[in-house]
Amino acid sequence: MDYSVDVLVVGAGGAGLTAALNAKESGADVLLITKEYPTRSQTCMAQGGINAALGNAGEDSIEAHIANTLKSAHGEADEEAVRFMCSEAPNAVAWLDSIGVCFSRTKDAKIAQRTLGGASAARACYAQDYTGLKILHTLYDRCLSQGIEIQNERVLLELLQDENSCVCGAKILNLRSGEVEIYHAKAIILASGGYSRIYDKNSTNSTASTGDGIAIASRAGAKLVDMEFVQFHPTALKNSSILIGESARGEGGYLLNSKGERFTNELAPRDVVSRAINEEINRGEDIFIDIRHLGEQFIDENLPQERKLAKLYEGVDPVTEIVPIKPVAHYTMGGIEVDHHSQTSLEGLYACGECANHRVHGGNRLGGNALLEIIVFGKEAGLNAAIYAKESQEIKLQTPNDTLVSEILSYENALDFYEAREKIGDMFYKDVGIVRTKEQLESSLEKIESIKANLHKYGVSDRSKKYNSNLVEFLEFRNTLDVCLEVLKGALAREVSCGAHYMSGE
Amino acid sequence: MKIIVKKSDEFIEYEIPLEGATLLEALTYVKTKLDNTLAFSSGCRSSVCGSCSMRVNEREVLACSYKVQDGDRVEPLKNVKVIRDLVVDMDKAYSFNAKASAWLNASSPSVALNDEDEKINELQSDCILCGSCYSACPVYAVNPDFLGPFALTRVWKYVGDRREDGAQEKVTNIQTSGVWDCTLCNECTLVCPQNISSKADIEKLRMKSAQYGFMDPSFASFGGGFGSFDGSPSF
Numbered sequence: 153m154d155y156s157v158d159v160l161v162v163g164a165g166g167a168g169l170t171a172a173l174n175a176k177e178s179g180a181d182v183l184l185i186t187k188e189y190p191t192r193s194q195t196c197m198a199q200g201g202i203n204a205a206l207g208n209a210g211e212d213s214i215e216a217h218i219a220n221t222l223k224s225a226h227g228e229a230d231e232e233a234v235r236f237m238c239s240e241a242p243n244a245v246a247w248l249d250s251i252g253v254c255f256s257r258t259k260d261a262k263i264a265q266r267t268l269g270g271a272s273a274a275r276a277c278y279a280q281d282y283t284g285l286k287i288l289h290t291l292y293d294r295c296l297s298q299g300i301e302i303q304n305e306r307v308l309l310e311l312l313q314d315e316n317s318c319v320c321g322a323k324i325l326n327l328r329s330g331e332v333e334i335y336h337a338k339a340i341i342l343a344s345g346g347y348s349r350i351y352d353k354n355s356t357n358s359t360a361s362t363g364d365g366i367a368i369a370s371r372a373g374a375k376l377v378d379m380e381f382v383q384f385h386p387t388a389l390k391n392s393s394i395l396i397g398e399s400a401r402g403e404g405g406y407l408l409n410s411k412g413e414r415f416t417n418e419l420a421p422r423d424v425v426s427r428a429i430n431e432e433i434n435r436g437e438d439i440f441i442d443i444r445h446l447g448e449q450f451i452d453e454n455l456p457q458e459r460k461l462a463k464l465y466e467g468v469d470p471v472t473e474i475v476p477i478k479p480v481a482h483y484t485m486g487g488i489e490v491d492h493h494s495q496t497s498l499e500g501l502y503a504c505g506e507c508a509n510h511r512v513h514g515g516n517r518l519g520g521n522a523l524l525e526i527i528v529f530g531k532e533a534g535l536n537a538a539i540y541a542k543e544s545q546e547i548k549l550q551t552p553n554d555t556l557v558s559e560i561l562s563y564e565n566a567l568d569f570y571e572a573r574e575k576i577g578d579m580f581y582k583d584v585g586i587v588r589t590k591e592q593l594e595s596s597l598e599k600i601e602s603i604k605a606n607l608h609k610y611g612v613s614d615r616s617k618k619y620n621s622n623l624v625e626f627l628e629f630r631n632t633l634d635v636c637l638e639v640l641k642g643a644l645a646r647e648v649s650c651g652a653h654y655m656s657g658e
Numbered sequence: 659m660k661i662i663v664k665k666s667d668e669f670i671e672y673e674i675p676l677e678g679a680t681l682l683e684a685l686t687y688v689k690t691k692l693d694n695t696l697a698f699s700s701g702c703r704s705s706v707c708g709s710c711s712m713r714v715n716e717r718e719v720l721a722c723s724y725k726v727q728d729g730d731r732v733e734p735l736k737n738v739k740v741i742r743d744l745v746v747d748m749d750k751a752y753s754f755n756a757k758a759s760a761w762l763n764a765s766s767p768s769v770a771l772n773d774e775d776e777k778i779n780e781l782q783s784d785c786i787l788c789g790s791c792y793s794a795c796p797v798y799a800v801n802p803d804f805l806g807p808f809a810l811t812r813v814w815k816y817v818g819d820r821r822e823d824g825a826q827e828k829v830t831n832i833q834t835s836g837v838w839d840c841t842l843c844n845e846c847t848l849v850c851p852q853n854i855s856s857k858a859d860i861e862k863l864r865m866k867s868a869q870y871g872f873m874d875p876s877f878a879s880f881g882g883g884f885g886s887f888d889g890s891p892s893f
Contacts, residue, residue, distance in 0.1 A: 188699075188701060188707075188709065189709075189748060189752070189787075191707070191708065191786070191787050192701045192702075192707040192708060192709045193707075194702075196702065196706050196707050196786070197702050197704065197706055197707070249765075250762075250765045250767070250821075251761075251762055251765070252761070252762030252765065252816060252819060252821065252822075254776065254779055254780060254783040254815075254819075255776075256773075256776055257771050257772050257773045257775065257776045258772070258773060259772060259773050260772065261770035261771060261772040261775075262770070264773075279783070280780070282706075282783075282784060285706055285784070285786070286783050289783070289785070289787075290762075293755065293760055293761040293762070293812070293816075294761060294762075296755055296756040296760070296761060297759070297761040297762075297763075304748075304749065328741055328747070358701040358702045358703070358707060359700060359701060359703070360701055392703070394703060394704045395704065457706070460705075461704055461705075464705070464723055465680075465704070570689075570690035570691070570694075571690075574690075612694065613694040613695060614694050614695040616695070618741070618742055619697050619741050619742040619743075619745055620697075621689075621697050621698075621745075622689075622694045622695060
């Protein structure tokens with residue numbers, strides 16, 4: 153089956169849903185596709201909050217928000233983009249409030265705000281520690297109210313381009329039927345998420361964060377930028393890598409080593425805290441987060457999810473015990489290069505959310521700025537793609553044959569890609585992690601290149617058409633290899649430490 | 659340990675060398691090491707995305723938050739089309755959210771919520787749409803048009819929100835195959851991984867319905883019968 157639409161949005165997390173709403177509001181005909189379901193996107197895992205200098209909990213200003221963001225970015229942010237994002241933040245939060253997000257409130261009827269790392273004020277608006285979940289579900293409800301068509305379980309395979317390299321469609325695998333379908337679109341918005349899962353189990357992220365959109369855009373010729381910047385979140389549960397959000401430290405949690413000593417400023421930016429923890433671990437210490445002093449009532453009111461997760465996945469109750477943690481890959485600052493209209497280097501292709509790099513985070517993102525980015529730039533991408541679609545003629549490509557899926561099905565399947573995926577994840581955690589050396593990066597590059605050259609020796613054992621998740625996981629694996637290469641190339645090209653990219657010996 | 663998993667139309671036994679693992683870890687072990695062709699859905703691993711709902715020993719669980727036991731029998735959710743193995747098609751259950759207009763109609767800009775208002779629908783807004791409640795619902799099992807637990811909880815979330823200015827319209831919209839069809843059996847509450855009680859939310863919606871002049875149709879027909887008996891309206 154073929155589809156034709158003004159604006160095709162790929163990815164239905166917070167960025168994709170916001171883009172779709174705004175494109176639709178501008179009069180464009182919009183279709184949203186996702187490889188999962190919208191409410192299952194990575195956005196649901198964001199806990200801490202969304203930054204806006206509202207000053208509801210003490211003095212704050214947009215200028216301070218800008219200054220904090222630029223400082224944390226280590227000179228790698230675009231000041232104009234940061235200024236735009238921070239200035240739009242109060243409008244973004246007001247809009248979310250107007251569509252029904254259940255933010256936590258103060259006694260005097262204002263949106264409650266908490267302090268996160270690197271912020272000079274209590275700036276993160278939150279909904280207990282379920283901020284992302286509640287924003288995502290409200291955006292989804294809003295899309296339903298606007299009659300936006302959402303197709304679930306559709307996997308992006310390739311972008312289609314006309315003779316001038318303008319993006320004008322996409323090849324999509326319908327996971328349920330196993331059919332490859334062609335979507336003609338005047339403009340495409342990628343909102344397909346980040347790539348933290350290149351670290352496999354050493355990541356807080358959903359198994360779906362495999363950088364698909366980034367790899368596919370790059371293959372089509374789109375420029376990527378700053379791919380070496382990967383944020384390690386200081387506090388994931390030690391055994392399961394499940395996130396204990398920054399809200400735990402924001403509300404007053406301490407980090408302790410095995411001797412029970414505090415060893416760092418818990419509210420420094422994440423790159424600094426992660427390196428401090430890493431140093432302690434290298435000295436043989438185990439690291440814990442301690443929120444016992446906050447008390448049971450406070451924890452249940454403000455950090456209910458943290459308590460539940462620590463009990464379930466680590467077997468400890470943070471009300472009475474300290475919780476073992478380690479830093480793991482959490483957010484990827486790098487991504488598809490976009491201009492001030494959220495357009496990529498390819499005409500007709502827009503990007504927003506974690507897959508895009510609007511250069512607002514630079515070398516290290518501040519807690520509370522990711523949810524903000526998806527709302528502010530999701531809107532920009534939606535508006536600009538709609539304008540572009542309005543001005544452009546529809547190009548009907550001849551339906552191209554699918555070769556990718558049939559080619560993969562013909563691979564030898566002599567080597568196990570699941571095993572390779574796990575090994576790469578562990579290698580990246582060790583060698584392309586919090587602290588890096590040139591030698592580690594070079595040896596990792598060699599290994600990834602070798603796996604890529606031998607990709608035909610891997611493959612799938614499941615040959616069925618219907619809901620072939622073995623095939624989808626292989627497609628994701630193939631995407632992560634390209635992303636890994638870009639991360640390594642970026643890391644090798646950046647010899648001087650900057651933010652989350654830290655070269656040993658400096 | 660052994661787990662028994664429904665695959666296609668049969669139950670397959672898998673030997674898992676894991677201790678203290680979640681069911682999701684066990685299934686991932688099967689998928690990556692024993693049988694690449696087993697199909698199941700998963701996402702966040704931390705019980706917030708709602709992807710991995712399924713049934714173990716005939717009880718709805720999230721695979722990522724259930725500690726697997728020797729001999730567990732794992733099946734897909736009930737009352738829903740199975741796409742393959744443990745993967746079900748959630749589109750129909752999700753469509754009830756749209757049918758029930760589960761969104762904020764228009765907000766009154768003058769309404770500023772305080773910390774008391776926050777509590778009114780805090781729990782309901784924790785819903786992850788995992789669909790366990792539809793699987794456990796005996797009414798939905800026999801009436802495929804029943805709006806069902808999570809959609810009605812979502813309606814309550816918005817009707818209970820002081821910002822909503824179209825509450826009456828929303829309540830009107832859920833009178834048919836909605837609030838009165840529920841038998842208040844509480845099965846949805848027992849299986850909800852987020853401790854939400856759709857049953858309690860449906861009871862609140864019934865009270866709202868009564869405020870707007872609606873009544874239980876089974877009671878109404880009973881009353882109507884009485885009314886015609888002595889020729890005067892019963893209410």
